Amino acid sequence: MFILRREGDFRIRFTRILKEPGPHQVEMYLFVPHDLDLTEQALPEQQFFHASLSHRFRLVGQPARDRATAKDPSASLLSPYYEVTFGTWFASYKASMDRLRVRLDDDEELASVLERAMRQTERFAQRLRTSHLDDEKKDRYFRHLDVYFSWYAEQWFLRAMTLPGWEALEAGTRQPVLDFLAEERTRRSANKYEPEYEGDPVKVWNRMRLYSKLIEYPVLLRPRVTELGTGTQKLVKAATTMLVMSLFTLLIFRTRESAHELTLALLLMIAFIYALRDILREDLIKAVTRRLRRGRPKWRISLLRPYTSKSMGRQRVWLDYKKLSELPELVRENRGKWYISEERQVVCYRVETTLDEEAMVDDQVQESLGLDCHALSEMINDARDHLLVSETFPPTPENIQQHTIEKHHFLNLLLVRRDQTGDQLAAQRWRLTLSGRGVVACDAKKMIGKR
Numbered sequence: 001m002f003i004l005r006r007e008g009d010f011r012i013r014f015t016r017i018l019k020e021p022g023p024h025q026v027e028m029y030l031f032v033p034h035d036l037d038l039t040e041q042a043l044p045e046q047q048f049f050h051a052s053l054s055h056r057f058r059l060v061g062q063p064a065r066d067r068a069t070a071k072d073p074s075a076s077l078l079s080p081y082y083e084v085t086f087g088t089w090f091a092s093y094k095a096s097m098d099r100l101r102v103r104l105d106d107d108e109e110l111a112s113v114l115e116r117a118m119r120q121t122e123r124f125a126q127r128l129r130t131s132h133l134d135d136e137k138k139d140r141y142f143r144h145l146d147v148y149f150s151w152y153a154e155q156w157f158l159r160a161m162t163l164p165g166w167e168a169l170e171a172g173t174r175q176p177v178l179d180f181l182a183e184e185r186t187r188r189s190a191n192k193y194e195p196e197y198e199g200d201p202v203k204v205w206n207r208m209r210l211y212s213k214l215i216e217y218p219v220l221l222r223p224r225v226t227e228l229g230t231g232t233q234k235l236v237k238a239a240t241t242m243l244v245m246s247l248f249t250l251l252i253f254r255t256r257e258s259a260h261e262l263t264l265a266l267l268l269m270i271a272f273i274y275a276l277r278d279i280l281r282e283d284l285i286k287a288v289t290r291r292l293r294r295g296r297p298k299w300r301i302s303l304l305r306p307y308t309s310k311s312m313g314r315q316r317v318w319l320d321y322k323k324l325s326e327l328p329e330l331v332r333e334n335r336g337k338w339y340i341s342e343e344r345q346v347v348c349y350r351v352e353t354t355l356d357e358e359a360m361v362d363d364q365v366q367e368s369l370g371l372d373c374h375a376l377s378e379m380i381n382d383a384r385d386h387l388l389v390s391e392t393f394p395p396t397p398e399n400i401q402q403h404t405i406e407k408h409h410f411l412n413l414l415l416v417r418r419d420q421t422g423d424q425l426a427a428q429r430w431r432l433t434l435s436g437r438g439v440v441a442c443d444a445k446k447m448i449g450k451r
Contacts, residue, residue, distance in 0.1 A: 001447065002369070002415055002428055003102050009438030010374040014415060017060065017095065018365045021357040025419075028369065029331055030347040031324075031412035036379045038345045040321060043375050048347065049299070049319050054370035055351060057303055057313075059219040059363040060095060061088035080218055080307040082138050086128070086145055087219035088363060093124040093149075095366055097156055110165040111173045117160070118176050121153050141214075147196045148211040150184045157181060221312055221365075224302040233289045240285055244277050303355075312365075313355040320348045334427040334448050335414055371413075373432070373439055380409060380436045409434045 002014040018024060032038045043052075100117050104110070128149065132142050157177050160166065166174070188194050197204060251273070255266060301315040324332065324346060355365060385405040392399045411432040417425045429445040 001426065003099055004430065004442060004444065005098055005101070006439070006442065007370070010377060011370060011372050012432075012439060012442055013368055013370040015095065015098065015366060015368045018355065018367055019360075021355045021360040024353045024355065024367075025417070026351055026353070026367075026369070027331075027416040027418070028347075028349040028371075029327070029335065029412075029414040029416070030349075030371075031335060031414070032345045032347065032376065033409055033411070034344045036345075036376060036409060038321070038347075038376070038379065042379065045298075045319050045321065048375070049317075052372045052375055053319075053349065054368075054372070055315075055317075056223075056368045056370070057221040057353075058091055058216060058366050058368070059084065059088050059221070060091040060366050061085070061363060083141050083218035084306070086131075086141070087215060087217075089124065089127060090145060090149065090215060091219055091366060093120060094152070096120050097152075101156070101159075104160060104163065110160070110163060111169055114157075114160060114169070114173055114177060117156065118180065121156075121180065125149070125153075143193075144211045145215050146191070147193050148208055148215055150188060150193065151197065151208050154181060154184060218306045220306065222304040222306065222309070223315075224304060226300045226302075228296070228298055228300055229289065229293050232292055233285065236285050236288045236292070240281060240288070244281070248273055248277075297352075303353075311356065313353060315354075316352045318348070318350040322346050322348050330427075331414065331416065334416075334429065335412055369415075373434055376411075377434060377436055377438055380407060380434065406435050406437075408440060 002016045005013045005015065007013050097117060097120065100113055100120070103113050128146065132138075157180070161177070188197065196207065199207075252270075297316040297318050299315075299317040299319075301317060302311060303313040303315065304310065305312050322345075324335075324344065327335075327346060327348070353367070385407070387403045387405050388400055389403060390396075390400050411434055413430045413432055415428045417427075419425050427448040429448075431441075431443045431445060433440040433442070
């Protein structure tokens with residue numbers, strides 16, 4: 001199943017772990033209310049794909065292989081195997097902590113979640129710091145990873161300490177967390193990490209974000225995007241040009257047979273034909289190309305392994321704006337009942353990912369599907385209304401309070417996972433509350449199908 005994570009004011013991300021090779025099909029349906037005016041002219045599909053969607057894959061280690069490598073690190077002596085090994089360890093740890101964070105957000109028992117998070121963190125810290133080899137070429141990568149891990153773990157536990165149930169926990173649950181934070185402070189001082197955590201909070205955040213990119217670089221698969229349909233568009237363009245010029249040439253010959261001299265009326269008619277061609281040509285090419293490519297993928301993506309550029313898989317991607325009546329019956333049944341208008345726009349994103357069997361022998365793959373709602377938020381009228389409330393009755397001027405109301409829109413987001421035969425495995429739904437400032441809330445609904 002996919003796990004939701006908020007990233008900033010506008011971005012949300014869904015992640016899951018892929019353990020088996022072969023085809024994996026995912027469909028995302030974003031039901032946009034009609035008053036947002038989402039159209040092909042306002043936000044083209046190409047722009048939505050490149051700016052609002054991000055579909056990434058990163059390597060995460062397998063537990064059995066990780067334990068063997070931790071005991072005998074001789075296989076990781078040379079780069080890039082060293083960086084890939086440590087990067088997959090941290091990716092696995094981070095994925096586990098993200099799942100525990102979801103349990104915190106779901107108001108599950110805080111003590112059990114903290115105990116498990118503490119075990120995961122201590123185990124990873126021991127593995128990371130006892131497996132490091134004294135090599136000048138690897139010290140820089142290890143330092144970045146150690147600095148970022150210390151900061152990430154501290155942020156995770158500090159966030160847990162802000163929850164309402166922290167004060168009610170027993171001392172035996174709270175004390176290990178406090179001891180770990182104190183040990184990390186001591187380690188930072190001993191290794192001269194302290195300057196990395198000093199400065200303006202914005203600079204510290206951006207610095208750690210940069211370290212995160214450097215750490216995940218060896219394990220993040222490289223996408224090579226190829227846009228499909230350019231050949232079809234060129235053929236349609238050539239056919240359209242040939243048809244228009246043939247008709248134009250025929251008209252010239254017919255006119256020459258009937259009139260042996262060039263008149264002003266004939267010149268105006270030729271100019272009018274050229275103008276009409278320029279007006280209709282591009283629209284005609286787009287309409288015919290869209291008609292011929294209906295139901296076909298729009299992009300092909302090759303997934304390449306870091307450093308070696310070895311192929312690990314490939315994708316076929318579809319993206320279309322559709323009406324509710326054009327959707328499959330299973331999608332209409334699972335979409336939810338939050339809107340009754342049939343005129344709303346639906347963003348349909350479908351991707352078929354095929355992972356190579358040879359590439360999945362040593363690693364598992366974390367799939368990450370991100371959605372940036374910035375473009376949708378810009379379509380919301382940010383005008384604020386005011387609600388007047390009187391605390392007493394009959395009301396008096398001094399008892400009337402004015403509350404500023406921010407305009408919200410509710411979007412229905414549906415993720416559908418399918419098996420290799422195309423049958424639906426599970427459907428997960430979320431209700432997005434969107435305003436001009438970004439995503440206000442993202443509420444998970446009941447899951448349909450297998451987990």
